[in-house]
Amino acid sequence: MPDIAIQNINHNYGSVHALQNLSFEVGKGELFGLIGPDGAGKSTLFRILTTLLVPTSGSASVAGFDVVKDYRQIRRRVGYMPGKFSLYQDLSVEENLQFFATIFGTTIQENYHLIEDIYVQLAPFKNRRAGNLSGGMKQKLALCCALIHEPEVLFLDEPTTGVDAVSRREFWEMLQRLKAQGITILVSTPYMDEASLCERVALIQEGKILSINSPAAMVKSFDKPLWAVKSDRIYQLLLDLRTFDLAERVEPFGEYLHIVGRPGISQKTILDFLKNKNHEGIKIQPAQPTIEHVFLELA
């Protein structure tokens, strides 16, 4: 049985359709990513699944329990890290953790094994008020507090937004370890590189699912010609390539611009076009698609 099952969920805020007929399942022990921008409906879905919001229509279950009827059972079995830092700013690191353990009728000692990897990094600051921690540390503390009652399912709403590249990497290493312990994880992120670290992802935009698949299969489904191009005048290059009739789309990708091409595009046709436009320092090479390309294609 799946740990999370969502069937035809709709949610409206007045006339705004935040979620439109969403259906998908997350298997036991799966690490599942919800990938989409601000306003896509990710947080609304999290709030429904953690029983904080009753959906307008449709049904969903978590750990086998219905999100409306059995909300009490669900609350005991899930951990939730909301997008906004929601711990007590004026309690210390240790006090926050103790508070959450007590609320759930357990102790830090009992489940210390679950948070040990993370908590050792926080331990030097255990007497510091949570409000005075850096972004990366706040996020680690929030994860500890969401884990201390040994949840079966973990909901993480944009846990790495505003966090630097190194802390993001460490955070995802922790998620892999939690997954190895059998915890089901639903995580949302606006970072496309994090998508490739999930077993399956759903691309979501404006309350609708664009695609659900494994990251590898998603990338494989991208079958258009893709070229990376740069020249000495990158902005002019962008403007010029937008007028190139063999280019379907042109977008900045790191140092290069990426062209999603139409049939007939080749190194030579691109080069001829750019020489004609008086570009210098031209470099053209084939590019490999990523989840980000898939998202841009679908969005």
Added chain:
Amino acid sequence: MSSTADHIIEADKLTKRFGDFTAVDAISFKVKKGEIFGFLGANGAGKTTAIRMLIGLSRPTEGEATVAGFDVYRQADKIKENIGYMSQKFSLYEDLTVRENIRFYGGIYGLSRKKIKEQTGRIIEEVGLENSAGNLVGSLPLGWKQRLAFAVSMVHSPSIVFLDEPTGGVDPAARRQFWEMIYQASAAGRTVFVTTHYMDEAEYCDRVSIMVSGKIEALGSPAKLKEDFSASSIDEVFVQLARGGAVISD
């Protein structure tokens, strides 16, 4: 200091200490006019403190710096008048309309009515808000708000604009639209000084610096840094530096 003609920022051993803690430790660097300069670093590396000194909000403990030709100690007010700044905390008024926000900031910077009118038309067109100019800013999608905030930060036509994590939380398409505005500003001769946690965005910059524990540990074009660190991306360079143990080449 010399060569102010080519450089819009010159910092020499700029330092800020809070008690025993050295948040920014003698950083020296120059930013060229019209350059897109990426200012990178881990959370807590000292980026925000450094920026606050450069924009005249925080007095340095030691060292020298000029921004747009003005001294950070003696001419902090001049700096504030002559730069644009967009903070990571969204800075427009959510309960004012698009038009009202532009008028408000235009007024703050002392623009004439005529100039404000001109700028309002230009900004609304540039950001593509023709149909939402009378709407409350709070009702706009985040990507539009960010582009509007960027345009408004340049309402007084500053020669340099500071952007502190301008694209947090938006999708790849919206991030790219934002960066196209940066390219456009730079192509028009404006200097863009930008911080970001997205390492792919770092590669859009002409040059980047990477701060670790208050010091600038690497500075150069993305291509040069990748070569120096034998890395395939700036993300790898960043991780090598921030995790320590890397040797820095000149």
